[in-house]
Amino acid sequence: MSIITLTEEQDLIKMTAKDFAAREVRPKAAENDSEGKIPNWLVEKMGELGFMGMMVPEEYGGSGLDCVSYVIALEELCAACASTGIIMSVNNSLVCAPILAFGSEKQKQAYLPDLAGGKKLGCFSLSEPDAGSDPASMRTIALRKTDSYVINGAKAWITNGAEADVMVLIAATDPSKGHHGISAFIIDMDNPGVKIAKLEHKLGIKATSTAQVYFEDCKVPKSAMIGQEGDGFKIAMTTLDGGRIGVATQAVGIARAAFEEAVRYSKERQAFGRTISSFQGLQFMMADMATRLEASRLLTLQAAVMKDKHMNYSKESAMAKLYAAETAMWVTTKAIQIHGGYGYTVDYPVERHFRDAKITEIYEGTSEIQRIVIAREILREIV
Numbered sequence: 531m532s533i534i535t536l537t538e539e540q541d542l543i544k545m546t547a548k549d550f551a552a553r554e555v556r557p558k559a560a561e562n563d564s565e566g567k568i569p570n571w572l573v574e575k576m577g578e579l580g581f582m583g584m585m586v587p588e589e590y591g592g593s594g595l596d597c598v599s600y601v602i603a604l605e606e607l608c609a610a611c612a613s614t615g616i617i618m619s620v621n622n623s624l625v626c627a628p629i630l631a632f633g634s635e636k637q638k639q640a641y642l643p644d645l646a647g648g649k650k651l652g653c654f655s656l657s658e659p660d661a662g663s664d665p666a667s668m669r670t671i672a673l674r675k676t677d678s679y680v681i682n683g684a685k686a687w688i689t690n691g692a693e694a695d696v697m698v699l700i701a702a703t704d705p706s707k708g709h710h711g712i713s714a715f716i717i718d719m720d721n722p723g724v725k726i727a728k729l730e731h732k733l734g735i736k737a738t739s740t741a742q743v744y745f746e747d748c749k750v751p752k753s754a755m756i757g758q759e760g761d762g763f764k765i766a767m768t769t770l771d772g773g774r775i776g777v778a779t780q781a782v783g784i785a786r787a788a789f790e791e792a793v794r795y796s797k798e799r800q801a802f803g804r805t806i807s808s809f810q811g812l813q814f815m816m817a818d819m820a821t822r823l824e825a826s827r828l829l830t831l832q833a834a835v836m837k838d839k840h841m842n843y844s845k846e847s848a849m850a851k852l853y854a855a856e857t858a859m860w861v862t863t864k865a866i867q868i869h870g871g872y873g874y875t876v877d878y879p880v881e882r883h884f885r886d887a888k889i890t891e892i893y894e895g896t897s898e899i900q901r902i903v904i905a906r907e908i909l910r911e912i913v
């Protein structure tokens with residue numbers, strides 16, 4: 531952790547998360563990855579520790595903490611297991627956050643206590659098989675009836691999709707209005723109109739589900755809408771601003787885990803009669819890994835601080851995600867290089883970190899989308 535001073539409470543959160551990760555998460559991470567076992571049993575435990583709704587106020591059953599505390603705890607879990615980390619991150623950033631920010635009092639009371647307490651799990655659904663980076667071109671339609679909406683269409687790339695009890699869904703209510711014809715809903719996943727169509731077989735984060743979901747005449751009451759009709763695109767974008775802090779943190783956690791493995795290995799492995807850590811070539815590599823890792827963490831904490839201060843942090847969360855994700859790919863590549871052939875095998879955890887790192891450049895907005903968000907803000911700011 532950097533020089534940024536943590537409060538006593540944040541220190542305690544960090545220690546709690548570190549201890550939980552070491553006891554319950556890390557020991558099973560490799561097995562869960564190789565067997566594609568989703569650690570559902572951890573959701574309730576994370577709920578009991580207050581990790582599933584960290585920024586949800588206590589009156590709705592959450593921990594009532596700030597975003598910096600969330601980042602600190604999430605990094606510890608992601609360093610142990612990136613899959614467990616994203617299960618936690620999606621529930622916090624993409625599900626609890628929009629319900630808290632845009633939901634009605636009734637929706638908050640109905641959903642947040644169970645989501646924050648780890649009794650229910652949430653997922654977020656925006657992308658479609660043919661609409662990822664450009665979600666405004668979505669085709670899933672929610673047709674308004676007298677006192678309900680009927681949803682039809684297909685959604686894709688839904689983390690937690692197979693296990694979730696609750697979905698925050700973004701769907702078109704009036705396609706003729708473009709961005710302004712998109713709305714947000716809370717969907718109970720046991721609605722008979724919701725069908726899990728396909729589970730993806732992935733390169734990394736194998737201990738999570740990534741689902742395609744179909745909606746077939748899925749009827750929901752009008753009261754399932756979050757905010758007003760037409761608010762959905764802005765709700766999605768605001769939600770993703772926060773989500774990107776979570777993915778940046780995941781990337782920091784993955785990079786840190788790979789970096790520490792590489793440093794330890796370099797101090798044990800001998801070549802030419804010396805430990806390989808004594809070679810300047812490796813020292814320079816490790817110095818660069820440490821520097822990029824620290825820069826990623828600082829960018830992520832900066833975005834979190836700005837969120838806590840209710841500032842506009844779109845650019846900063848995009849910068850944090852972009853830089854941390856590319857750092858995670860770079861650091862994990864170097865970590866394998868330092869391990870040599872052993873790093874390329876499943877006998878060492880760096881190959882898992884390498885595979886897990888890649889998704890951070892893709893989900894919740896690709897690196898190219900982050901560059902678009904950053905560039906647009908820069909062009910607006912500098913006159």
Ligand code: CAA
Nearest residue numbers: 656663665666687688689709764767768844893894895899
């Ligand atoms: N906050 C609030 N409002 C915002 C906003 C933000 N960050 N960004 C844009 N908006 C508003 C704009 O102000 C505009 O509003 P008005 O029409 O009232 O002026 C409206 O939204 C449209 O904005 P743009 O014209 O900028 O929209 P665009 O179509 O050009 O798209 C984009 C911009 C940044 C490229 C956006 O489409 C985007 O972020 N794409 C990537 C989507 C993404 O991240 N998908 C990941 C899915 S989640 C996931 O990965 C699954 C999972 O489970 C982890």
